Amino acid sequence: MYNSSLLKNLFGKNIKQIPIRNGYGEGLVEAGKKDSNLVVLCADLTDSTRSRGFKDKFPQRFIEVGVAEQNMAGLAAGLALEGKIAFCSSYAVFNPGRNWEQIRISVCYNQANVKIAGHHAGISVGPDGATHQGLEDIALTRCLPNMTVLVPGDYMEAKKATLAAAKFKGPVYLRLAREKTPVFTSLKTNFKIGKAEIFKTGKDITIIACGPLVYEALKAANELEKEKLDAEVINCHTIKPIDKKTIIDSTKKTGKVITIEEHQVHGGLGSAVAEVLSQNNPVPMKIMGMPDKFGESGQPQELLDKYGLNSVQIIKEVKNLLK
Amino acid sequence: MKKNYTLKQLERLANTIRQDVIKMLLEAGSGHSAGPLGLADVFTALYFKVLKHNPKKPNWEQRDRLCLSCGHVVPVRYAAMARAGYFPLSELKTLRKLNSRLQGHPSYLDLPGLEHSSGPLGQGSSVAVGKALAAKINGQKHYVFCVCSDGEQQEGQFWEAVMFAGKHQLNNLVFILDRNNIQIDGYTEEVMPLEPLKEKYEAFNWHVLEIDGNNLEQVIDACQYAKTVYEKPTMIIAHTIPGKGVDFMESDFKWHGNPPNEKQARKALHELRTLRGQIVGEHE
Numbered sequence: 001m002y003n004s005s006l007l008k009n010l011f012g013k014n015i016k017q018i019p020i021r022n023g024y025g026e027g028l029v030e031a032g033k034k035d036s037n038l039v040v041l042c043a044d045l046t047d048s049t050r051s052r053g054f055k056d057k058f059p060q061r062f063i064e065v066g067v068a069e070q071n072m073a074g075l076a077a078g079l080a081l082e083g084k085i086a087f088c089s090s091y092a093v094f095n096p097g098r099n100w101e102q103i104r105i106s107v108c109y110n111q112a113n114v115k116i117a118g119h120h121a122g123i124s125v126g127p128d129g130a131t132h133q134g135l136e137d138i139a140l141t142r143c144l145p146n147m148t149v150l151v152p153g154d155y156m157e158a159k160k161a162t163l164a165a166a167k168f169k170g171p172v173y174l175r176l177a178r179e180k181t182p183v184f185t186s187l188k189t190n191f192k193i194g195k196a197e198i199f200k201t202g203k204d205i206t207i208i209a210c211g212p213l214v215y216e217a218l219k220a221a222n223e224l225e226k227e228k229l230d231a232e233v234i235n236c237h238t239i240k241p242i243d244k245k246t247i248i249d250s251t252k253k254t255g256k257v258i259t260i261e262e263h264q265v266h267g268g269l270g271s272a273v274a275e276v277l278s279q280n281n282p283v284p285m286k287i288m289g290m291p292d293k294f295g296e297s298g299q300p301q302e303l304l305d306k307y308g309l310n311s312v313q314i315i316k317e318v319k320n321l322l323k
Numbered sequence: 324m325k326k327n328y329t330l331k332q333l334e335r336l337a338n339t340i341r342q343d344v345i346k347m348l349l350e351a352g353s354g355h356s357a358g359p360l361g362l363a364d365v366f367t368a369l370y371f372k373v374l375k376h377n378p379k380k381p382n383w384e385q386r387d388r389l390c391l392s393c394g395h396v397v398p399v400r401y402a403a404m405a406r407a408g409y410f411p412l413s414e415l416k417t418l419r420k421l422n423s424r425l426q427g428h429p430s431y432l433d434l435p436g437l438e439h440s441s442g443p444l445g446q447g448s449s450v451a452v453g454k455a456l457a458a459k460i461n462g463q464k465h466y467v468f469c470v471c472s473d474g475e476q477q478e479g480q481f482w483e484a485v486m487f488a489g490k491h492q493l494n495n496l497v498f499i500l501d502r503n504n505i506q507i508d509g510y511t512e513e514v515m516p517l518e519p520l521k522e523k524y525e526a527f528n529w530h531v532l533e534i535d536g537n538n539l540e541q542v543i544d545a546c547q548y549a550k551t552v553y554e555k556p557t558m559i560i561a562h563t564i565p566g567k568g569v570d571f572m573e574s575d576f577k578w579h580g581n582p583p584n585e586k587q588a589r590k591a592l593h594e595l596r597t598l599r600g601q602i603v604g605e606h607e
Contacts, residue, residue: 071452077439077453082457084457101446106446109432
């Protein structure tokens, strides 16, 4: 049973494809309209991070910092400590990559109301190659006290996540993808920080995903149905605080779990889920993701296929676990 | 709170604060001696003459902000804050102890009166610039002061912050640089030379003042002058003697990160109390 709020023709060929980062950009403008205390900082990547919309609408609240991500995080903290809601964007490899220590102390240790938007997360960044493909950012952020980590699954969810982040009091990390990806949720789809959503109920195996790969998990579940295999698909958009109850309840039902993310297998969603289950309901598990390797140049789909981050590979792993 | 201290009273206060620092470090058993002693005059000037603030209302909206980028010198800030009435003097002996509000490096959430946490060098500079920018956005009239250290200039982030402030002509921003020429591994000019320093800030579009940081009058005058600089942020290069006031500590970089032991503390306090032997008949 698919979540009734999802797109009706979920697997149709004409499914709309919009970049997740667009949802962020539009969310920024909407949040900026709601609260005049919201400011947006950018490190020389205004268009790429979709901060242009906010800049055009609220130029006095847009702060260009140049290629200086460490300063950006510190400035954001200073602004937040003076009552602003400060969003700062750059590529995930730089933000939180380069300025991790500033986020650790100036943001998290102060509990400053700063939202870190890490763009171009995942290998699907494509031709730019390894240096620009953020594959460790979930690990970097979820280990920080006082940090909330959100990974929206599509354009719709990204907008909601941005608005939710703006409303939330405290540091938030927003992981955003670059490419056009399927828009499979609707306005009616629930989004609540800390609540994993069951996008398809099932009894044979639990598949937990985050980001655009949630759609691949649904595709896999759809194919598996044809072979009478009933997978439960969970959209775990909040890596921290992770929804322990939903994960434990699901795996108590199914007894097996696969996680998949566009992130190293070490330290991301899979690790977070493993932490929950090993301590509460140990079940056979497979963590899918980047196999402890850097990315490389290529077309987005080529890269996802090369590293097995697609529905075909999910199906293989499901069958492996069910053996 | 606005009591008008004479220069002589402020000098006496600075001496008292130096004694507070020695006692705190001895009790704590760890901490930094050189910087705090060197900066006692700067912090006395700030808390008792320069800053617009209210110890009973640490979050007073219109207060001048005092940021501390070289967080390790916080013992002298704690001492100045206590003397100014932010918290009881008796709390000073809790420095670095379990559950203390006086953490080894300033912890913003633990102690009202701090503007932010610091310790990792360079970070406070960006936070200070962010606060100055916020004031401009909000149309607020207060100043943002930031004490930083010379060794800290080796951190790249510091120059990112300086570059940004220069671009935005943040004239509500005043940095005070503790130019004491030492750092952990030795003299700054041997470890990683900083000179020419004044020219560096000027190149980044800051207004630069150079003063004797152990001369209270010069510190006060420079801060007041800085408030009137219209088109640029101001960097006050305050030349200080690390460990100032205690002769066996002065100018010795080995005292950067070490507290005095019992014997050394006694000697130091005696020196401070008698103003290096000028007052006779001090009994212990």
